[in-house]
Amino acid sequence: MDLQSADHHQGLPASMLSDDELERQGARAHATRNWVFLHGSADQFRHHTERMLELEREYLRRHPKRTWQGAGGAGPERVSRVEQIRQAVRSFQTQMDALLAELAQAEPVQAARTGPTAAVNRFLGRFADTPDGRLHKLEAHQTARELGLSPTEVATLYKLDPPLLATHGADRVLTAAGRARLVERTWIRETPARWNAAKAAVFGDLDPALFGIHAEADAPLGDEWWRVEDGTGVVGYGRLDESWGDAEILLVVAPGSHGSGVGAFILDRLEHEAAARDINYVYNVVPDGHPARARTASWLRDHGFTENADGELRKRVLGDGVRGETASP
Template sequence: MDARDLSDAELERQGTRAHATRNWVFLHGTADQFRHHTERMLELEQEYLRRHPKRTWQGAGGDAAPVDRVEQIRHLLRTFGSQMEGLLAELAEAQAGASSAPAPLAAEAGLLARFAAAPDGRMHKLEAHQAARELGLRPADVARLYTQQPPLLATAGPDRFLTEDGRRRLADLQVSPV
């Protein structure tokens, strides 16, 4: 079925499945399976991006021209390589016993401010993760905003929202010299 004809839930389910099976197809599939898998995954990603441009960095660029399939694959490979390098660097840092420094206050304030500016202080989880990446917050720093006592951010299904304590913390950060 064409990706445009899928419901939002089915599009997300198929996209998640495509990403989950990517490594197996790459390592064990035939060349034809790999080619088909790549084409389908890119089709699903492009449709998701068309429907939800603010949930990924790819949609944040404004009115970019459509990219051909070869360039999409090159971009996917570059992204995969840089993500693997990042994961390896994080692993090396963790193995070296690096201490987890607290999140920079300016980045924390920036994320809380984005939540405050969103309707009802809520953002879809993917938009929230993207905002955190744009601000340079590490996943551990973002997780701490949900787990500290009292929590500054909370979850409700696929949404993330700013708590009252988060609003107070934002006001403190904006008043206090950083």
């Protein structure tokens, strides 16, 4: 099925459709719902749900004594339109829960699949990369598909002892055990720090000159540098430049590890390093030429940084190795 092959009537508001077209689109929406849920993107599924509700509301407005299956049953004429819509929404939620349960139970759980894998770590990292370690179940399902994880592998993460993920209502949440697994990444101080092939690979298309870095083979680098390694190799770097009681930080994540929680790991370690040095604030200035300037600034704000009038994004750090609370500079 091709989601792009919609007919030309689909974009019209439901109120502008003829009775025949309204009924045809409503029937088609119901017929394709499971396919869109299982194979479409999260955006496609959301759009499909919104369109289906729009069609059903308009159908009920025109035909208050009918349902999509026809008149009869418990007497829909005695049921208010609001209650009919509520019943439809509840049925959608029940359907989604049933489909997710079916996916989770599609194959028996195999303990042998719980060993460390890059895909599982990236999946858990997506949770870790959010401020509260949680994703909506549809977003989690879509993320697993993007990373090539089977329903069995995902289900295993909930069934381990202790589990790496937990269910909280409609959300899926990273547990303490899940975070501990990600901490298996190593934080290695570089003394002395020099520009090398590993750094070039992590920076990728990001121009080092934007951050005042002289990118010449074996060139010495100022400030304090750390690298992050996991089972796949070097996945990121962190830099701390202390001055006058504050410190400018730099976080760089390898292109293949974006969205896996490496950035959150580097930020956490840099904050601990700053706190151990009794630094008051860490800050970052995203340069104008940065190819993802807006997204990077948004990510920092999501992780507790506050932007001042000079364009610096700052976060307070407490001493004694304790990460600080968000505060205005």
